[in-house]
Amino acid sequence: MVSEPVKTIERTRIYDVAAAAGVSVATASRALNDTGRMTEQTRERVKQVAAQLGFRPNTMARGLLGKRSFTIGLLTNDTYGRFTLPLMAGVSEALVDRGVSVFLCTIEDDAALAKVHVDALLDKQVDGIIASGRRVDRRLPVDLSNLPVPVVYAFxxxxxDSVTFISDDEQGSREAVQWLVSRGRRRIVHITGPESFASVQVRAQAYRTVVGEQAEIHHGEWSEAWGHEAVARLWSGADTPPDGIFCGNDQIARGVVDALRERGVTVPDDVSVVGFDNWEIVAAATRPPLTSVDMNLRELGREAGLTILALAEGKEVAPGIRRLPCQLVLRQSG
Amino acid sequence: MVSEPVKTIERTRIYDVAAAAGVSVATASRALNDTGRMTEQTRERVKQVAAQLGFRPNTMARGLLGKRSFTIGLLTNDTYGRFTLPLMAGVSEALVDRGVSVFLCTIEDDAALAKVHVDALLDKQVDGIIASGRRVDRRLPVDLSNLPVPVVYAFxxxxxDSVTFISDDEQGSREAVQWLVSRGRRRIVHITGPESFASVQVRAQAYRTVVGEQAEIHHGEWSEAWGHEAVARLWSGADTPPDGIFCGNDQIARGVVDALRERGVTVPDDVSVVGFDNWEIVAAATRPPLTSVDMNLRELGREAGLTILALAEGKEVAPGIRRLPCQLVLRQSG
Structure with a gap:
């Protein structure tokens, strides 16, 4: 399409310039308008290509491309939506009054495909991108550090040097264990997920800080089955079984509560159990319903939304990791 | 911003025309280009406003606005994502090879806000919109019937006169009940959700067709608690309890299976149980894991994606409701 120079000025579109320069339309536009963030090399290449193709930007096109778009892109690899959809609800809630829409674009762990989707968001002239995922200790499979729009990271x-929002798992876990202590629990164990997760390490460390030398941590899968197995182990040994259990997530907690009931151990009279995630579908259906730590993902989304908007409006935001407080949601298990 | 006519042609942008005419940028563009679908009244109004404002479209802007955008909008009110995210995965899967990205935009049940989001999708020049939701028998709170881009409905x-894709719940339910019959079950009951749901009626009718006069349908909530309660009722009466249970969804089925185990009734030896939805988080965690009907939402998404692309490319697609087959996923409960 751009293999031979187009002679008529009107016929050369910014799409052609972008394609020939190997950049997105948004980048091409910003290069020609001397705005946006990119290397000078890229800016010069775009200008040279534009000149070669006889492209002449006009004010109307500049108007079209330079205008605020009132759209935020939310990029995630959490294809199941467990963490990203509550976050998206928060972003929407924060921005809808300003007429800003949020578009969710899901990527698999394939860098080339991820690039296609990021380019699509940029071509749509989003005002900014919020990057999210299914683990706080993993990066998305695409580099977002040199985009022509602001990027904020959440979960x-x-x-x-990025602006990143995560939940304060340390505070949430500490409050959960302190709650068990305040209920008179004296032998509190922690049944949690695989040690390779940063969130597992943070939650375990907070638990350790509260219970001290007594700390007893059992790692396994993020599943109900592991909750069952852990109870079987704890109640079959010679040791006195625990009277308080802080679980790494709600699925483990549900398995623990079911296993205790089947052993004739009453929750919360004999043993108090606290979960993590406050995942309604699991926590509310457990018998008795789970007391659980909520990561306030909606609030995380709200903050990320307000911040991306501030950046899009040219305001300064200091880089760094912001940890937002979790909340202990009391039901009946502990 | 458009309160006084702008004299300089270059200063009037299509955004100004759109705002003054009370239409989206996409509609304004299509009106001026004599393309797209809209009433002649709207088209004329846009042209008049453009003339008043001294707007003169040029080929570059037409190029920008007329070009295929390689983006599909997915609009849903299923904010939890239970049904829409598997569908979105299917849409993405079908279109990613063609360089098409899918943007999900969630709306609450507020018509004014829904309109803001639809306008945002149109302003982004999506090639088409797939409308989806959390119930097959409810419309989204926004009228999509006169948009300048094709619209396909899924779930x-x-x-x-629309093109609509839904799962064939009749076929899925029939196969589930026939499976129970083939396992030698002679007294099969149906425990399901509220009668007001069209899906409940379709599934119940299919069940009735297979079991005939023996049909016994129990309506309640879509919850585990209702599964427990239904079992308590069925096993406390004077009648012989059932040996097969077809449940309206997986949550009910999980409650049924748990309640049976707690009564000492063995699943599937004494009673076979089949669920509906094949919701992994519920079906796989049940003990024993649930045999369940999968609505193939991913496949529904694939078909919707290919169809919206065909429409965007100007191909003819006959209107009507397409029912895509469900699949019985065998685990151990039945």
């Missing part, structure tokens, strides 16, 4: 790992 | 109700 995923960003580069060192 | 939500569309207008009479």
């Amino acid at each position: 995923t790992e960003g580069p060192d | 939500t109700e569309g207008p009479d």
Whole structure:
């Protein structure tokens, strides 16, 4: 399409310039308008290509491309939506009054495909991108550090100089264990997920800080089955079984509560159990319903939304990791 | 901003025309280009406003606005994502090879806000919109019937002349009950959700067709608690309890299976149980894991994606409701 120079000025479109320069339309536009963030090399290449193709930007096109778009892109690899959809609800809630819409774009762990989707968001002239994921200690499979729009990270790992929002799992876990202590529990164990997760380490460390030398941590899968198995182990040994159990997530907690009931151990009279995630579908259906730590993902989304808007409006936002407080939601298990 | 006519042609942008005419940028563009679908009244109004404002479209802007955008909008009110995210995965899967990205935009049940989001999708020049929801028998709170881009409905109700994709719940339910019959079950009951749901009626009718006069249908909530309660009722009466149970969804089935185990009734030896939805988090965690009907939402998404692309490319697609087959996924409960 751009293999031979187009002679008529009107016929050369910014799409052609972008394609020939190997950049997105948004980047091409910003290069020609001397705005946006990119290397000078890229800016010069775009200008040279534009000149070669006889492209002449006009004010109307500049108007079209430079205008605020009132759209925020939300990029995630959490295809199941467990973490990203509550977050998206918060972003929407924060921005809808300003007429800003949020578009969710899901990527698999394939860098080339991820790039296609990021380019699509940029071509749509989103005012900013919020990157999210299914683990706080993993990066998305695409580099977002040199985009022509601001990027904020929420519930995923960003580069060192990024603005990142995560939940304060340390505080949430501490409050959960302190709650068990305040209920008179004296032998509190922690049944949690695989040690390789940063969130597992943070939650375990907070638990350790509260219970001290007595700390007893059992790692396994993020599943109900592991909750059953852990109870079987704890109640079959010679040791006195625990009277308080802090679980790494709600699925483990549900398995624990079911296993205790089947052993004739009453929750919360004999043993108090607290979960993590406050995942309604699991926590509310457990018998008795689970007391659980809520990561306030909606609030995380709200903050990320307001911040991306501030950045899009040219305001300064200091880089760094912001940890937002979790909340202990009391039901009946502990 | 458009309160006084702008004299300089270059200063009037299509955004100004759209705002003054009370239409989206996409509609304004299509009106001026004599393309798209809209009433002649709207088209004329846009042209008049454009003339008043001294707007003169140029080929570059037409190029920008007329070009295929390689983006599909997915609009849903299923904010939890239970049905829409598997569908979105299917849409993405079908279109990613063609370089098409899918943007999900969630709306609450507020018509004014829904309109803001639809306008945002149109302003982004999506090639088409797939409308989806959380119930097949409910419409989204926004009229999509006169948009300048094609619209396909999937897992939500569309207008009479629309292209709509839903799962064939009749076939799925029939196969589930026939499976129970083939396992030698002679007294099969149906425990399901509220009668007001169209899906409940379709599934119940299919069940009735297979079991005939013996049909016994129990309506309640879509919850585990209702599964427990239904079992308590069925096993406390004077009648012989059932040996097969077809449940309206997996949550009910999980409650049924748990309640049976707690009564000492063995699943599937004494009673076979089949669920509906094949919701992994529920079906796989049940003990024993649930045999369940899968609505193939991913496949529904694939078909909707390919169809919206065909429409965007100007191909003819006959209107009507397409029912795609469900699949019985065998685990151990039945």
